[in-house]
Amino acid sequence: MPENPATSDDAVLEVRDLAKSYPVRQGLVLKRTTGHVQAVDGVSLALRRGRTLGLVGESGSGKSTLARVLVGIEKPTRGQVLVDGEDVSTMSRGARRELRRNVQMVFQDPYTSLNPRMSVGEIVAEPYRIHPDAVPRTGRRKAVAELLALVGLDPDHVHRYPHQFSGGQRQRIGIARALAVKPRVLVCDEPVSALDVSVQGQVINLLEDLQDELGLSYLFIAHDLAVVQHIADEVAVMYLGRVVEEGDRPAVYKCAHHPYTRALLSAVPVPDPAARSAGTELLLEGDPPSPADPPSGCRFHTRCWLARRLAAEQGLAGDGPDDVPERCRTEDPVLVPLGRGDGARGAAVPHAAACHFAHRAAAFDGRPAAVVPEDAGPDVGPDIEPDIEPDAGLDAGLDADFDPEATLDPATGRAVLRPTRPDHVTETVPDPAVLESRER
Amino acid sequence: MRGMTGMEIDISGAFDPAGPDDDAQGQVPTERTAGATLLEVDDLAVEFRSDDGAVRAVDGLSYRVEAGRTLALVGESGCGKSVSSLAVMGLLPPTARVVRGSARYRGTDLLALSPAKHRAHAGTHVAMVFQDALAALNPVHTVGYQLTEALRARSGLSRREARRRAIELLDLVKVPNAAGRVDEYPHQFSGGMRQRVMIASALALDPDVLIADEPTTALDVTVQAQVLRLLAEIQAERQMGLVLITHDLGVVAGVADDVTVMYAGRAVEHAPVRDLYAAPAHPYTRALLRSVPRLDAGADGDRLPVVPGRPPVPGRVPSGCPFHPRCDMARDVCRTDVPPLADAAPERSSACFFAAELLGGARA
Ligand SMILES: Nc1ncnc2c1ncn2[C@@H]1O[C@H](COP(=O)(O)OP(=O)(O)OP(=O)(O)O)[C@@H](O)[C@H]1O
Ligand SMILES: Nc1ncnc2c1ncn2[C@@H]1O[C@H](COP(=O)(O)OP(=O)(O)OP(=O)(O)O)[C@@H](O)[C@H]1O
Ligand code: SF4
Numbered sequence: 001m002p003e004n005p006a007t008s009d010d011a012v013l014e015v016r017d018l019a020k021s022y023p024v025r026q027g028l029v030l031k032r033t034t035g036h037v038q039a040v041d042g043v044s045l046a047l048r049r050g051r052t053l054g055l056v057g058e059s060g061s062g063k064s065t066l067a068r069v070l071v072g073i074e075k076p077t078r079g080q081v082l083v084d085g086e087d088v089s090t091m092s093r094g095a096r097r098e099l100r101r102n103v104q105m106v107f108q109d110p111y112t113s114l115n116p117r118m119s120v121g122e123i124v125a126e127p128y129r130i131h132p133d134a135v136p137r138t139g140r141r142k143a144v145a146e147l148l149a150l151v152g153l154d155p156d157h158v159h160r161y162p163h164q165f166s167g168g169q170r171q172r173i174g175i176a177r178a179l180a181v182k183p184r185v186l187v188c189d190e191p192v193s194a195l196d197v198s199v200q201g202q203v204i205n206l207l208e209d210l211q212d213e214l215g216l217s218y219l220f221i222a223h224d225l226a227v228v229q230h231i232a233d234e235v236a237v238m239y240l241g242r243v244v245e246e247g248d249r250p251a252v253y254k255c256a257h258h259p260y261t262r263a264l265l266s267a268v269p270v271p272d273p274a275a276r277s278a279g280t281e282l283l284l285e286g287d288p289p290s291p292a293d294p295p296s297g298c299r300f301h302t303r304c305w306l307a308r309r310l311a312a313e314q315g316l317a318g319d320g321p322d323d324v325p326e327r328c329r330t331e332d333p334v335l336v337p338l339g340r341g342d343g344a345r346g347a348a349v350p351h352a353a354a355c356h357f358a359h360r361a362a363a364f365d366g367r368p369a370a371v372v373p374e375d376a377g378p379d380v381g382p383d384i385e386p387d388i389e390p391d392a393g394l395d396a397g398l399d400a401d402f403d404p405e406a407t408l409d410p411a412t413g414r415a416v417l418r419p420t421r422p423d424h425v426t427e428t429v430p431d432p433a434v435l436e437s438r439e440r
Numbered sequence: 441m442r443g444m445t446g447m448e449i450d451i452s453g454a455f456d457p458a459g460p461d462d463d464a465q466g467q468v469p470t471e472r473t474a475g476a477t478l479l480e481v482d483d484l485a486v487e488f489r490s491d492d493g494a495v496r497a498v499d500g501l502s503y504r505v506e507a508g509r510t511l512a513l514v515g516e517s518g519c520g521k522s523v524s525s526l527a528v529m530g531l532l533p534p535t536a537r538v539v540r541g542s543a544r545y546r547g548t549d550l551l552a553l554s555p556a557k558h559r560a561h562a563g564t565h566v567a568m569v570f571q572d573a574l575a576a577l578n579p580v581h582t583v584g585y586q587l588t589e590a591l592r593a594r595s596g597l598s599r600r601e602a603r604r605r606a607i608e609l610l611d612l613v614k615v616p617n618a619a620g621r622v623d624e625y626p627h628q629f630s631g632g633m634r635q636r637v638m639i640a641s642a643l644a645l646d647p648d649v650l651i652a653d654e655p656t657t658a659l660d661v662t663v664q665a666q667v668l669r670l671l672a673e674i675q676a677e678r679q680m681g682l683v684l685i686t687h688d689l690g691v692v693a694g695v696a697d698d699v700t701v702m703y704a705g706r707a708v709e710h711a712p713v714r715d716l717y718a719a720p721a722h723p724y725t726r727a728l729l730r731s732v733p734r735l736d737a738g739a740d741g742d743r744l745p746v747v748p749g750r751p752p753v754p755g756r757v758p759s760g761c762p763f764h765p766r767c768d769m770a771r772d773v774c775r776t777d778v779p780p781l782a783d784a785a786p787e788r789s790s791a792c793f794f795a796a797e798l799l800g801g802a803r804a
């Protein structure tokens with residue numbers, strides 16, 4: 001629990017049921033709108049003071065779109081953006097400009113987001129043109145030099161141009177620019193994706209220092225879950241414009257309940273050749289579907305490994321993209337809290353997932369299972385036992401290469417699969433986080 | 441796995457891989473015996489002309505590629521991974537030139553050939569997937585057309601034959617519904633699918649060696665996992681030699697057999713992958729490995745370990761050991777003398793004066 005909920009729990013930035021769609025136009029001369037891309041479709045999130053919210057998801061899931069709406073570059077199609085509890089759309093122009101100053105963005109692509117005709121000094125000082133009162137005119141030269149040093153660049157390079165810097169250095173220029181007007185919130189869109197690991201750590205540590213010193217809040221967008229784990233206090237996972245799972249960082253990382261989150265986690269390469277997986281990752285087939293034409297029912301059903309396995313269990317073929325439980329094809333799951341025992345107690349953000357069968361994901365993928373509480377989430381299907389044993393239902397129809405006997409590698413803490421031995425008694429392997437809470 | 445057998449196609453038989461315009465030295469054995477040396481780069485150095493004089497981008501790089509094995513070329517941005525590969529392929533920009541070293545493909549030093557012969561020879565037997573692959577596809581041509589450009593140029597395939605081959609290649613890299621998608625344009629493909637197209641196009645001439653320059657850096661983890669598995673499968677099936685250029689030590693751990701670590705244009709460590717991760721023989725490797733954020737590490741509040749300082753800029757490489765300003769083991773000798781890449785243990789080499797100490801310390 002945060003010690004001081006009054007100051008750290010209130011949201012500096014919040015979105016409610018936010019949606020953003022773009023028209024799809026066809027035809028070269030007479031452009032006609034033939035449909036809409038639902039880039040963000042009903043997202044609610046809260047960014048708390050001095051905290052970091054990690055936003056992960058595949059390319060095209062709507063992370064950057066959400067970021068642009070948050071900083072006011074784009075207007076939402078639906079929903080509200082609240083700053084300090086105030087609805088931005090009802091603010092006066094002056095108040096909105098002040099907001100723009102407080103919420104700054106670090107862009108995804110350091111190659112296109114820096115004007116090639118401006119020197120580094122001009123780029124970093126650019127925000128002062130829009131927000132002249134942030135730093136007095138006479139102090140700006142010094143401020144720029146300080147900012148450059150702060151992000152690990154040589155202050156003597158103020159007169160250089162972006163092309164004279166490496167991609168990683170350009171990313172830092174972008175961070176320096178965002179910090180120029182002393183914002184309270186930084187929306188960082190993949191700020192370290194283009195950096196080498198060696199430099200990545202420097203920038204992340206820098207962001208963490210700045211947060212401690214200045215009480216900054218970060219929305220930290222990344223596709224690298226290992227990086228997000230390092231910096232985030234809370235995590236939200238997006239798929240096709242929706243948040244499919246959210247919660248405190250340990251809950252999401254240690255007891256992920258959405259099959260998509262579990263697939264993402266299993267796909268992260270482990271820097272250890274001894275733990276080289278023998279094809280045990282939950283490989284997702286295919287690419288994410290187009291947000292212009294999202295699948296019916298659960299948007300993840302065309303790629304969901306859990307749905308296939310459930311279908312197989314129910315005697316369906318479990319092979320094609322549509323061989324999934326009927327519910328997955330027809331009913332859109334909502335984001336619901338997972339109930340007690342899933343890290344929800346004492347958590348700042350209730351752990352929630354948008355999957356009809358969230359409580360079965362752990363049991364099915366051979367990775368360590370979270371213990372499911374008796375009063376499991378409200379959305380457990382009628383034909384499913386809520387307090388199912390992790391190794392239940394593994395008899396008929398499952399993939400032949402799927403081995404339920406997962407165990408934890410003491411060195412890495414990851415699940416490793418052992419070859420099945422007939423005389424071996426299957427043990428339930430509890431999640432380390434759950435063990436910890438039991439010991440208390 | 442579903443549908444696998446239907447995809448095992450052979451693209452090597454239908455045309456002469458040496459090609460009509462191949463040079464006289466092209467009496468190349470086509471069989472690949474696992475472990476046979478295919479490509480050997482030795483003491484390669486490349487310079488760029490610039491306003492401040494010549495700038496060394498690669499300065500003494502050596503590595504060996506064997507059939508059926510994957511060599512990872514690892515190092516920070518700007519250390520010369522791409523430039524050295526372009527030199528091997530004969531594709532350096534006009535401002536760059538090879539100043540030293542050799543690149544022997546099955547005994548033939550590619551760098552000693554005329555530029556045209558170099559490109560023809562390398563283009564046939566050594567293929568490269570370029571770092572900016574996603575931008576490399578031409579938006580105005582169909583995917584099928586681009587896939588078979590090299591094939592048509594070299595073996596005079598008919599349009600129909602070329603289209604059939606393009607479908608086979610797309611199938612090979614597991615693009616679903618290949619026959620339907622061969623006539624589509626690049627913008628109709630996702631990033632992951634475009635990367636597959638680039639890999640397919642590199643495989644069109646059934647190369648002995650594939651150099652893949654950051655083939656998954658622009659991809660999502662889930663798609664990255666698909667593409668890496670695909671590369672590993674194709675490589676094993678064809679006993680290709682694979683050079684995987686990456687800065688991601690997680691990826692390296694998952695797919696490489698051997699690793700060459702580069703720093704400031706040169707190789708500083710070479711080792712089988714397990715040995716390298718178990719006990720690095722160079723302080724730079726050790727620092728790199730420590731700085732990888734790990735999913736399996738407890739993340740609560742601890743700072744990410746970093747390599748202090750910045751990599752040197754070409755043209756301003758420090759004296760002595762180029763790593764010395766960032767090295768936590770540096771001593772006086774490191775500031776004055778350049779440590780050569782020398783044997784540090786069986787199958788391993790390191791360019792650090794104190795490699796033995798490092799390895800001994802790890803064992804103790
Ligand atoms: N201006 C636009 N016009 C039309 N479609 C758009 C626009 N901006 C984004 N989209 C679409 O909206 C969807 C979400 O895009 P967005 O850039 O937000 O994804 P992302 O999660 O940031 O992905 P990435 O990881 O690739 O940056 C994509 O399908 C994209 O093609
Ligand atoms: N066309 C060029 N003109 C001048 N210098 C160049 C040119 N291309 C590359 N260089 C320099 O050569 C060095 C090596 O570049 P290279 O592209 O090989 O790095 P890399 O290891 O592939 O890095 P990255 O991981 O960023 O791709 C760099 O310092 C770069 O600045
Ligand atoms: S609702 Fe069905 S398709 Fe969607 S994530 Fe859950 S199991 Fe998969």
Ligand code: SF4
Pocket residue numbers: 722723724761762763764765767768769770771774779791792793794
């Ligand atoms: S030679 Fe010296 S400076 Fe270079 S890596 Fe070894 S100890 Fe460090």
Ligand SMILES: [Mg+2]
Pocket residue numbers: 063064065108189
């Ligand atoms: Mg984005």
Ligand SMILES: [Mg+2]
Pocket residue numbers: 521522523571653
């Ligand atoms: Mg490169």
